[in-house]
Amino acid sequence: MRTIQQEKRVSLDGKRGIPIDSVWQHKHILDLDDFTPAEIELVMQTTDAMHEILSRPIKKVPALRGKSLVTLFYEPSTRTRSSFDLAAKNLSADVINLAASTSSVLKGECLVDTLETLEALGTDIIIMRHPHSGSPYVAARHVKAHIINAGDGWHAHPTQALLDLYTIRQHKSKFKDLKVTIIGDIKHSRVARSNIWGLTKMGARVKLCCPFTLLPMGLDKSHGNFPDIEVEPNIDRALKGADVAMALRLQLERQQSGLLPSLREYTKMYQLTEEKLAHAKDDVIVLHPGPVNEDIEISSSVVHGPRSLINQQVKNGVAVRMALLYLLSGGTH
Amino acid sequence: MTNSILINNGRIIDPSQKMDSIGSLLIVNGRIAWVGDNNDKLPASDYGILDAKGLIICPGFIDMHCHLRQPGFEEKETISSGSRAAAKGGFTTICCMPNTNPPLDSQGMIDYIKVTATNEGATRVLPIGCISRARAGKELVEMGELAEAGVIGFSDDGEPVKSSRLMRQAMEYSLAFGLPIIEHCEDTLLSENGQMNEGIIATKLGLCGIPNAAEENIVSRDIALAELTGARLHVAHVSTRGSVELLRRAKEKDLNITAEVTPHHLTLTEDRVINYDTNAKVNPPLRTEKDVETLIAALKEGVIDIIVTDHAPHTDNDKLCEFALAPFGMSVFETAISSLLKLVHQKQIDIKLLISKLTAEPAKIIGNNFGKLGTLTVGETADITILNPDIEWVVDVNRFVSKGKNNPLNGEKFKGKVMATIHNGKFTYRDDSIKPRAKV
Numbered sequence A: 001m002r003t004i005q006q007e008k009r010v011s012l013d014g015k016r017g018i019p020i021d022s023v024w025q026h027k028h029i030l031d032l033d034d035f036t037p038a039e040i041e042l043v044m045q046t047t048d049a050m051h052e053i054l055s056r057p058i059k060k061v062p063a064l065r066g067k068s069l070v071t072l073f074y075e076p077s078t079r080t081r082s083s084f085d086l087a088a089k090n091l092s093a094d095v096i097n098l099a100a101s102t103s104s105v106l107k108g109e110c111l112v113d114t115l116e117t118l119e120a121l122g123t124d125i126i127i128m129r130h131p132h133s134g135s136p137y138v139a140a141r142h143v144k145a146h147i148i149n150a151g152d153g154w155h156a157h158p159t160q161a162l163l164d165l166y167t168i169r170q171h172k173s174k175f176k177d178l179k180v181t182i183i184g185d186i187k188h189s190r191v192a193r194s195n196i197w198g199l200t201k202m203g204a205r206v207k208l209c210c211p212f213t214l215l216p217m218g219l220d221k222s223h224g225n226f227p228d229i230e231v232e233p234n235i236d237r238a239l240k241g242a243d244v245a246m247a248l249r250l251q252l253e254r255q256q257s258g259l260l261p262s263l264r265e266y267t268k269m270y271q272l273t274e275e276k277l278a279h280a281k282d283d284v285i286v287l288h289p290g291p292v293n294e295d296i297e298i299s300s301s302v303v304h305g306p307r308s309l310i311n312q313q314v315k316n317g318v319a320v321r322m323a324l325l326y327l328l329s330g331g332t333h
Numbered sequence B: 001m002t003n004s005i006l007i008n009n010g011r012i013i014d015p016s017q018k019m020d021s022i023g024s025l026l027i028v029n030g031r032i033a034w035v036g037d038n039n040d041k042l043p044a045s046d047y048g049i050l051d052a053k054g055l056i057i058c059p060g061f062i063d064m065h066c067h068l069r070q071p072g073f074e075e076k077e078t079i080s081s082g083s084r085a086a087a088k089g090g091f092t093t094i095c096c097m098p099n100t101n102p103p104l105d106s107q108g109m110i111d112y113i114k115v116t117a118t119n120e121g122a123t124r125v126l127p128i129g130c131i132s133r134a135r136a137g138k139e140l141v142e143m144g145e146l147a148e149a150g151v152i153g154f155s156d157d158g159e160p161v162k163s164s165r166l167m168r169q170a171m172e173y174s175l176a177f178g179l180p181i182i183e184h185c186e187d188t189l190l191s192e193n194g195q196m197n198e199g200i201i202a203t204k205l206g207l208c209g210i211p212n213a214a215e216e217n218i219v220s221r222d223i224a225l226a227e228l229t230g231a232r233l234h235v236a237h238v239s240t241r242g243s244v245e246l247l248r249r250a251k252e253k254d255l256n257i258t259a260e261v262t263p264h265h266l267t268l269t270e271d272r273v274i275n276y277d278t279n280a281k282v283n284p285p286l287r288t289e290k291d292v293e294t295l296i297a298a299l300k301e302g303v304i305d306i307i308v309t310d311h312a313p314h315t316d317n318d319k320l321c322e323f324a325l326a327p328f329g330m331s332v333f334e335t336a337i338s339s340l341l342k343l344v345h346q347k348q349i350d351i352k353l354l355i356s357k358l359t360a361e362p363a364k365i366i367g368n369n370f371g372k373l374g375t376l377t378v379g380e381t382a383d384i385t386i387l388n389p390d391i392e393w394v395v396d397v398n399r400f401v402s403k404g405k406n407n408p409l410n411g412e413k414f415k416g417k418v419m420a421t422i423h424n425g426k427f428t429y430r431d432d433s434i435k436p437r438a439k440v
Helices: A036-053 A079-090 A113-120 A134-140 A157-173 A190-201 A235-239 A263-270 A310-328 B079-088 B108-122 B142-149 B164-177 B202-204 B212-229 B241-252 B263-267 B289-301 B336-345 B351-356 B360-366
Strands: A069-075 A093-100 A123-129 A146-152 A179-183 A203-207 A244-246 A286-287 B004-014 B017-029 B031-036 B048-051 B056-059 B061-066 B091-096 B126-129 B181-183 B233-235 B257-261 B386-395 B411-421 B427-430
Touching: A036 A157, A036 A190, A036 A310, A036 B126, A069 A079, A069 A113, A079 A093, A079 A123, A079 A146, A079 A157, A093 B142, A113 A123, A113 A134, A123 A134, A146 A157, A157 A190, A157 A286, A157 A310, A179 A190, A179 A235, A203 A235, A244 B091, A286 A310, B004 B351, B004 B386, B056 B351, B061 B079, B061 B351, B061 B360, B079 B091, B079 B108, B079 B411, B079 B427, B091 B386, B091 B427, B108 B126, B108 B142, B142 B164, B164 B181, B164 B212, B181 B212, B212 B233, B212 B241, B233 B411, B241 B257, B241 B289, B257 B289, B263 B289, B263 B336, B289 B351, B336 B351, B336 B386, B336 B411, B351 B360
Parallel strands: A069 A093, A069 A123, A123 A146, A179 A203, A179 A244, A244 A286, B004 B048, B004 B056, B061 B091, B091 B126, B181 B233, B233 B257
Antiparallel strands: B004 B017, B017 B031, B056 B386, B386 B411, B411 B427
């Protein structure tokens, strides 16, 4: 017979939470394409609980005590990495930070060998950022540790999308039919892809806005393999009636590779400004995954203005990642 | 037992003679001595017997496009391992691409392949020479000398000839030898960084796509150059419906153009790449259902002349990595015929057509410089493949003879496989169930 005490629940505050076992199905967090809406909702609610911990004077609980966690980053990162580092430490995990630039990767060690080494060291959770799409899938197939994708190539950045969803949820009453406009370099954006999955699964309506050279192929038709989304190259029309505007970072080398005639024209046509935001709903909120190129993809005044939740996103990042680590490790404390 | 063997009572299909009947075939001293349906008329009395009831007897398969990796990449494959894998797949003649290290761009290298194949090969191995020296796309190889050394054509396969001018020169110069220019059609500016077919799956996976236009651009250019020069052009591994359309129009003009398609482009689609299966990474990439349908139709229509394997073995380590870092290619000698027989079982193509595309048709392109290939004509070399079209089996790459285990069909169930392969009258492959017996 099952008792409440034996059930795994999100109940850090001692109150009765939602049961994890019946909802949470993930050994790894690779992308949101295989998340159910109930799982996403569980992440949101667990994040609420983590926020409570973060508001305490001593922000530390023993949930991951005795677990070792490695952040394995093949690309530079400030916020994602430090956010995971903090999240893991708040849950009392032992954290090793590995950067490709200071590890055997520089000596030519291949990904699988590095992963095997981490496994031999008894690592429980590997948080991985990699410039090539799909690399965390190689890891998940190859080692026993839990893998969390902290960004792979153009493919996915599920923890970023979850923190974006959480930030939206703090300000909007429901996801259903929420109008979200994503503006910028969609083609090369893992943030956009994961947000498209997460938002559409929760019932939001996603519109993409960018020059067609920065749009990935195949979105014009309905497919079983990808959510149906709308594309609108004109930013004023794309923002019309929007509840959420999300600007993406423009990698400056996109202009050099010929995808844009000039940064000047891009800025003129696609920069998220107060003026363009006027087409959106009055209570529109503005998100950006960072790091921001101020006055390129988004104007300084919007970044620092009242609608911007950019710092809020960073803050939520820690709580969301605590929630994910907690759920992955079984939520037993 | 003597040097004679009777393959008894099978379904003999030989498209070169428009033959499809139940009968028997006698091999004496490495040659086909007799074919008929009445064993009373046998011209010999002392022979072993291989019972072929329920089996198909056809000319040994010819593969005009494979990679044997020797010299230079012997960890992936050798002439010995590759030709034995080919024999297991029913092939008796294979043509190896010159992208070895060093590449096959000189008479000495062609001789090396021929000598090694004679000593160690389980099939006839016919080399293809480079178009450009060191495959660098700058200057032509000494085509005359290579032709004399015994190449069946010229190709920089793996890469296209990027310079249109060099391609024109290659076509003009090759005319004197009557050998085809075999082109890997890829506009490398359009396919740059490409990992798989461009489309929604690439979008979902965040992988850089290779558009159909990358192939079609060069197919189109080469057709124009073939028309300009009158040269023989053979288009390698056609993968898009647009290429089929271009080829159809070129053939209507009676240009000297032939084309090939691989079993994987006839049977698999880009969906195989989901989950980042590096074994499904191949160039040209697996395309869409629509392309596959068009390729099958083109095969039937004759717009595509032959089927080739493009067998491209790699080591496990080569493929056990990030998708973008994995090399292109599949090791398919040992699954090619079975995946093609699936099309026969699905009634998409006829078995006679299939066999013709693996025997009589490639023989026409190669010509008679190396004997009469792809036929069961009495008096010719006994190169024979024996198939069981109905036997069920499951692919296990660990049982491959090829060193390359990189095949996305691992674990898949198939109906139909090669039971025995005979080259020059000798078994080069024999399934455990096939045991010739002495005549009683």
